[in-house]
Structure formats: structure tokens, C-alpha cells
Amino acid sequence: MELRNLTIKEMKDGFNNKDFSPVEITRDYLNRIEEFNELNAFITVTGEIALKQAAIVEQKYLAGEQTGVLEGVPISYKDNLYTKGIRTTSGSKIEENFIPDVDAGIVSKLQRAGAVNLGKVNMHEYAFGITSDNPFYNPVKNPWNTAYTPGGSSGGSGTAVAASLCAASIGTDTAGSIRIPAASTGIVGLKPTHGLIIDTNVRNISWSLDHIGPLTKNMGDLGIMMDAMTGEDYSSSLSEDIRGLRIGVPKNYFNDLIENNTAELYAEALANLEKLGAILIEVEIPFSQADLAYSLSIGIAEAGFVHEKFLAESIDLYGRDVKASLEFSHSILALDYIKALKRKNEVFMDFEELFTTVDILATPTMPDTTKKIGETKFEINGVMDSTFNSMIRLPAVFNFTGQPALSLPCGIAQNGLPVGLQLASSSFNERTLLHAGYAYEQAFLGSFYEEREKRLLKSSLTN
Numbered sequence: 001m002e003l004r005n006l007t008i009k010e011m012k013d014g015f016n017n018k019d020f021s022p023v024e025i026t027r028d029y030l031n032r033i034e035e036f037n038e039l040n041a042f043i044t045v046t047g048e049i050a051l052k053q054a055a056i057v058e059q060k061y062l063a064g065e066q067t068g069v070l071e072g073v074p075i076s077y078k079d080n081l082y083t084k085g086i087r088t089t090s091g092s093k094i095e096e097n098f099i100p101d102v103d104a105g106i107v108s109k110l111q112r113a114g115a116v117n118l119g120k121v122n123m124h125e126y127a128f129g130i131t132s133d134n135p136f137y138n139p140v141k142n143p144w145n146t147a148y149t150p151g152g153s154s155g156g157s158g159t160a161v162a163a164s165l166c167a168a169s170i171g172t173d174t175a176g177s178i179r180i181p182a183a184s185t186g187i188v189g190l191k192p193t194h195g196l197i198i199d200t201n202v203r204n205i206s207w208s209l210d211h212i213g214p215l216t217k218n219m220g221d222l223g224i225m226m227d228a229m230t231g232e233d234y235s236s237s238l239s240e241d242i243r244g245l246r247i248g249v250p251k252n253y254f255n256d257l258i259e260n261n262t263a264e265l266y267a268e269a270l271a272n273l274e275k276l277g278a279i280l281i282e283v284e285i286p287f288s289q290a291d292l293a294y295s296l297s298i299g300i301a302e303a304g305f306v307h308e309k310f311l312a313e314s315i316d317l318y319g320r321d322v323k324a325s326l327e328f329s330h331s332i333l334a335l336d337y338i339k340a341l342k343r344k345n346e347v348f349m350d351f352e353e354l355f356t357t358v359d360i361l362a363t364p365t366m367p368d369t370t371k372k373i374g375e376t377k378f379e380i381n382g383v384m385d386s387t388f389n390s391m392i393r394l395p396a397v398f399n400f401t402g403q404p405a406l407s408l409p410c411g412i413a414q415n416g417l418p419v420g421l422q423l424a425s426s427s428f429n430e431r432t433l434l435h436a437g438y439a440y441e442q443a444f445l446g447s448f449y450e451e452r453e454k455r456l457l458k459s460s461l462t463n
């Protein structure tokens with residue numbers, strides 16, 4: 001097995017058994033980052049730092065010292081997470097030379113767990129979009145087909161993990177920005193409960209909607225990342241028996257305007273969950289398009305406050321789409337913002353009540369596969385909408401409620417791109433999501449993972 005194909009557990013076992021070293025693993029990833037530079041996954045590669053960290057870790061393994069959860073595991077960070085002494089651009093021109101003097105809280109936590117930092121990954125400017133078509137650092141490309149986006153705003157994270165440029169990546173999610181790239185690149189991504197993950201020293205969009213979470217190749221790696229990110233045990237939730245698990249199947253909202261092939265793969269995923277012994281229960285969803293508008297009002301209003309200084313001093317240095325959204329923030333009335341916050345709490349309570357009748361909800365992650373770079377509008381079943389509005393419509397629900405949501409693959413569409421299945425649950429119930437996701441993965445995703453590796457690692461740059 002090639003080193004880049006190792007799971008995190010296999011990697012750590014290999015270190016302990018001295019089958020290979022952290023320096024070897026780190027060099028392998030750095031070589032791949034250079035080889036696949038055309039994907040534009042990274043803004044800053046920290047090769048020298050990574051090799052120094054790996055060398056220190058290597059001595060710990062050789063000496064038989066106690067090691068952390070991620071000791072020697074090479075990962076990447078979205079470029080809006082502060083890294084002390086390392087350029088942190090947030091994907092912007094405005095902060096292209098910003099070098100923080102502190103780490104983001106999650107960066108500090110993972111460094112203490114032994115993670116090796118390969119660098120900072122590309123993203124939609126200021127995380128304010130879902131294509132990662134960055135005007136300053138070039139568009140991130142999807143390794144399944146480089147004409148397409150990997151989604152966003154954590155597109156660099158999605159591409160880096162899918163193309164084996166790192167073992168895992170840390171992204172942020174305001175309206176689907178972890179789950180959209182996960183679905184678009186055929187990997188796993190978790191938006192944990194709002195506030196579960198330490199969120200200090202991050203260039204936010206919206207403190208009410210933003211979340212930090214991991215993107216990984218599989219559920220086992222996701223469990224280990226959650227162990228490291230929280231200091232708690234999530235990996236023990238990874239079991240294959242979900243008999244009796246109550247899965248809510250939406251009768252409304254989540255099945256509105258779904259592309260036919262995506263709908264077929266979603267229906268197949270539900271049938272497969274039922275084969276594992278889960279109980280499917282149709283449920284009414286307490287959410288509407290009006291609530292999505294409330295969510296956007298909160299996000300844009302808070303972004304306007306966060307960017308107040310930059311808007312006054314450097315407005316012409318923003319990219320066109322981000323500039324337009326931030327300028328619009330000034331038109332949102334305080335009364336509308338307060339109404340949106342009030343509705344946010346009401347919807348949260350409604351969903352918490354819903355989760356007393358089912359253990360999880362299962363929905364498509366997105367209504368269609370990802371789109372070509374530069375495509376700003378597209379049609380689903382005869383209805384035209386913006387790419388942004390369409391792609392956030394399903395995942396953004398759980399930013400509004402703050403409840404945890406997971407995206408994992410559920411198949412390959414007829415256009416050759418992956419499709420994601422979204423699982424969501426009540427607040428701080430990530431373990432149930434990991435349990436369900438792992439059971440589904442072990443039973444049904446083996447062939448998908450084989451196909452993913454074959455496509456991405458042999459022919460991704462020939463599309």
C-alpha cells in the first residue's frame with residue numbers, strides 16, 4: 001500500500017511499528033502537493049516547518065515516548081484559521097501579507113495532539129461563497145474533473161483531502177462550507193454542533209452561524225479527528241449495528257427541486273440504510289424558504305460588522321461577488337436582524353422537538369452535483385436559480401439551527417461526479433451521526449472508495 005493511501009490509524013500503527021517514519025510520510029505528502037500544484041489546493045505550503053515537526057515526532061516514536069492522538073499525522077488548515085508566524089490570507093487580497101502572532105484555538109489544540117502542519121489551503125475569498133473560485137489565488141479545481149469546482153468555501157480542504165495532499169483538513173462552515181466540498185469531492189465532512197469546537201482567532205463571517213470541523217477520507221479518520229479536536233472519545237461510536245435507529249425522511253423542503261439522478265441515489269441510500277435495520281419514518285420539516293432568507297440576513301449582517309474596517313479602508317480590494325454581498329449588508333435593518341435571530345431560536349427548538357421522534361434526519365447534501373468553474377446559474381427540473389442559492393439550500397438549515405450535520409458519499413452521478421448524503425441530529429449528538437455514517441460506509445462504500453482512488457490518483461489531471 002502506498003503511504004498516501006494509509007488511514008490515520010494505519011499511519012500511527014506504522015509509526016509505532018517503525019515500518020516507516022513521520023518524515024517519510026510528510027515528504028510523500030509534500031511531493032504530492034508539488035506534483036498536483038495545478039489543483040490550486042494550497043495558498044501557502046509550509047514544507048520546512050512540516051519536516052521539522054515530523055523530525056521531532058520521529059524522535060518521540062524512536063524513544064518510545066507517549067504520543068498524541070495525531071502524532072506525526074500531516075494535515076492542512078483552511079486559510080482563515082490563524083497560524084502563528086505563517087501567512088493567513090483568508091483567501092483575500094486585503095490580507096495577503098497578514099502573519100498572525102497567535103494560533104487559532106483549534107490549531108493550538110491539534111499541534112498539542114502532534115499534528116504536522118503541511119500548510120494553508122485555498123478557499124473562497126473570506127469564506128463568502130461556495131465555489132472556491134478565488135480571484136487572487138486561482139480557482140480551486142475538483143480532482144474528479146478539473147473543469148469543476150470542489151465546492152466551497154472550504155474547497156481547498158476538500159480537494160486536498162480527496163487528492164491525498166494531506167491526511168485530513170480543518171475547514172469552516174457558515175452555510176454548508178464543509179459539507180458542500182465533502183459532497184463535491186467524494187469525501188467525509190462534519191459540521192459539529194455550534195460551539196463544540198474551540199473557535200478563537202478565526203476570520204469569521206458570522207459568529208451566529210460559523211462552525212469549525214474536519215474533512216477526511218473516511219469515517220474512521222473522522223472519528224480520530226474528532227477525538228483530537230475535542231479531547232473526548234468519539235471513535236468508540238464507530239460500530240456497524242444500527243438496527244432500530246430511527247431515521248427521519250423529510251416529506252417537505254429537503255425533497256424540493258432535487259435533480260433526478262441525485263434523487264435516485266438518495267433514494268438508494270435510504271433503502272440501504274433500511275437494509276441495515278434502520279427504521280425510516282416520514283417527517284414534516286419545520287423550515288421554509290423564508291427561514292433560509294432569515295439565515296442569509298444574519299450571515300450578511302454579521303459579515304458587514306466583521307468587515308466594517310476593511311469596507312471603509314479597502315473596499316475596492318475585495319473580489320466582485322464578496323464586495324457586492326458586503327455592500328448589501330448595510331441595507332439590512334436592525335429590526336430585520338433581530339427578527340431573524342428570534343426565528344433562529346424558534347426553528348432550533350422545533351428541530352430539537354423533531355429529534356425526539358427520530359434519531360437522525362437523512363437528506364441529500366446538495367440538490368445536484370457541483371458545477372463548472374465560473375457557472376453562476378443552473379437549472380434543476382426546469383427551474384433556474386443561482387449556483388449559490390441552490391447549493392446552500394439544504395446544508396444551510398443546520399447552520400441556522402446549530403445542530404450537527406455530516407456529509408458522506410452515496411454514489412457517483414451519471415456525469416461522473418460524486419453525490420453526498422447528509423445526516424443530521426440533535427445538538428451534541430455527533431456520536432449518533434458517526435455511528436450511522438460508519439455503518440453505512442462499511443456496508444456500502446467500499447466500491448465507491450476503490451473507484452474514488454482509481455479516478456483521482458491516476459487520471460484527475462487529464463479531464
